[in-house]
Amino acid sequence: xxxxxxxxxxxxxxxxxxxxxxTTASNLANAESVNGDPSKVYRARHPVFQTMMDNSAASFDxxxxxxxxxxxxxxxxxxxxxxxxxxxxxxxxxxxxxxxSNVNSIEEMTNMISANRTFATNIDAINTARDLxxxxxxxxx
Amino acid sequence: MFQNIFGIHEQALLLQGQRVGILATNLANADTPNYxxxxxxxxxxxxxxxxxxLPMAVTDGAHFSMNDSGVPSADLKYRNPYQxxxxxxxVEMPVEQAxxxxxxxxxxxxxxxxxxxxxxxxxxxxxx
Numbered sequence: 025x026x027x028x029x030x031x032x033x034x035x036x037x038x039x040x041x042x043x044x045x046x047t048t049a050s051n052l053a054n055a056e057s058v059n060g061d062p063s064k065v066y067r068a069r070h071p072v073f074q075t076m077m078d079n080s081a082a083s084f085d086x087x088x089x090x091x092x093x094x095x096x097x098x099x100x101x102x103x104x105x106x107x108x109x110x111x112x113x114x115x116x117x118x119x120x121x122x123x124x125s126n127v128n129s130i131e132e133m134t135n136m137i138s139a140n141r142t143f144a145t146n147i148d149a150i151n152t153a154r155d156l157x158x159x160x161x162x163x164x165x
Numbered sequence: 166m167f168q169n170i171f172g173i174h175e176q177a178l179l180l181q182g183q184r185v186g187i188l189a190t191n192l193a194n195a196d197t198p199n200y201x202x203x204x205x206x207x208x209x210x211x212x213x214x215x216x217x218x219l220p221m222a223v224t225d226g227a228h229f230s231m232n233d234s235g236v237p238s239a240d241l242k243y244r245n246p247y248q249x250x251x252x253x254x255x256v257e258m259p260v261e262q263a264x265x266x267x268x269x270x271x272x273x274x275x276x277x278x279x280x281x282x283x284x285x286x287x288x289x290x291x292x293x
Contacts, residue, residue: 036193
């Protein structure tokens with residue numbers, strides 16, 4: 025494992041955090057969407073991260089220490105959708121109720137800040153590794 | 166004469182290069198549930214480096230000395246978190262960032278020592 029593995033590792037993290045920011049954007053965009061049918065309303069989506077283990081997870085020697093992160097999947101929140109009485113809404117059901125998405129805007133904002141911070145940190149790691157590699161290449165000059 | 170010209174910095178550079186990768190892994194998995202942060206125990210590696218061990222006997226000019234056989238094997242250890250988190254992740258961003266910066270400086274210091282040694286040797290060879 026060398027300095028070059030930093031690019032793969034941090035690159036995978038950038039990818040995963042991008043998915044996270046993407047789902048956050050999707051959730052915030054659909055935060056106010058309503059539907060008359062509670063089963064059809066938008067539900068908040070969150071990615072699940074997993075460490076990429078190339079070989080067996082039992083042997084933690086330095087060769088397979090350079091492991092990145094991947095998105096295992098995107099899960100939908102199971103929280104119940106909010107029910108509101110809006111008989112004027114065109115998508116209201118026959119009793120005059122609409123169901124709005126279960127997106128928690130505060131949760132999404134904190135998620136976005138966390139993803140942003142991790143993204144920036146990984147960019148820093150890539151830049152540092154690049155600087156060190158360039159200095160190593162020019163060794164003796 | 167040129168067998169061990171760079172001293173410990175040759176091995177230190179390799180080890181610190183590895184450590185950059187390990188710390189980058191910790192940073193990449195900062196949000197992964199159940200990921201356990203890892204690091205190299207530097208003093209333990211130093212105790213096992215060739216400064217402490219016995220070199221192989223060289224009785225003939227054609228023998229290789231086995232001193233510079235690459236990186237001393239570094240055992241990865243798990244970090245003890247200062248504050249446990251609910252998702253089982255033990256990466257603490259400030260700790261990892263500090264370790265990353267520190268390792269960065271150490272790597273550049275080793276590189277600087279090697280560079281000055283090379284400059285010294287170049288001067289000795291050119292003789293001016």
